[in-house]
Amino acid sequence: MSSKGSFLKTIYIPFEEVKPFLVLPPKAFAFLHLVRFLARNKGYFLYLAGGPVRDFLLKRPVKDLDLVLEGDWKELLPEILKEKGLTLLFQSPFLTYKLKIDEGFTLDLVTARKEIYPEPAHLPKVSPSDFKEDIFRRDFTINALIYGLTPPYEETLVDLVSGLADLKKGLIRPLHLKSFVDDPTRAFRGVRYKVRLRFDFAEEIYLALSEADKVSSFKKLSAQRLINELLLFLFKESLEDLPLLLEETKRLKLLNRTGLVLRKISPKDFEILELALIELSRKEAEKFFLLFLVEISEENLKRLGFSEKERLRLLKWWNYFFKEDSFFKLGIIEKVEVLEKLPLYFVFRLSLEETYREFILKFLKELRFVKPEVTGYDLLSMGVKEGETIGKILKELRRRRIEGELRSKEEELSFVKTLIFQSF
Incomplete structure (x- = not known):
């Protein structure tokens, strides 16, 4: 991997060769034309970065865009928002804007920026910068390639970090060995890219994990940021890939590094997960998936962001089924009534335990729907x-x-x- 600023490779790629891979609504193409025109008139460097560049180079469909501006979006937004149907949804403290382009399609407008991490696993302090600093703040070399939409690198692929070589080799490589010290969530993203793209990890991944361990970076990761990364496994990636994602996560001991105690997951559990995703609301599915991953304990529940009230309820129910040993002494209708009083996501979690699997699956698939016809x-x-x-x-x-x-x-x-x- 090249040191900062010591490597520069450019390749001219006409936009017409990129365009076929952009799976975007017509309004998004019109917006892209508009913003290129405005940026060019201001003398701003506008470019695509991250996943979209990586994916079109791999000849994969690009379904969203990361538009980065070496300049001030505030100077362009008044003209942009004059266009019918464009709505500014919000501005984040990280110098980004989310814009609604069409129904169901949003786009992030990103300012080229520099990031400084005050503490391991904390959110960075950001400031506007140039495209080079913006490249070097990224997670992996394959995500640090940019494609220019305006001068000085219009219709040109820019590689400062040997990302193109890693892309051709199929390697996931962090930009520097302190990468996971700064942001441990990058390791979870690395797992997703590895499985999604069927790539391998470069040796630097393991060295970066060791550096993060020296300062307990994963344990310092906030519960919410940890939860967000775990839920991306379920909702961002293919469900068919979930066993591979969890196996790779286990191999790298990522969850153990965060302080969680994992449960043994069997192939049958994934069948139950599929059933749960059909039955549960999004919010319930999120809770079930978090419980799907771990043993039920006060420490695990707290690490996964469950409130004190939720933890008390979950542990009370869990103790009833696994310490009091009274459930199987009940008659069948009483068992059904007990389960019906519990949140459905917790009932699904119980079904993962061998002791209760047979009866609870029967409850989920059959018994709970049996009602008398007489009213x-x-x-x-x-x-x-x-x-x-x-x-x-x-x-x-x-x-x-x-x-x-x-x-x-x-x-x-x-x-x-x-x-x-x-x-x-």
């Missing part, structure tokens, strides 16, 4: 008085439906008539 209104019309008697009868009807003793509404009504007759 409270039916019972009232048959002369049953309002009150807890109706609830008891409905519960008994459900139990008998679950156990297969009753199979139709007619059989339920016949059973209720027998109960009424016996009560007189």
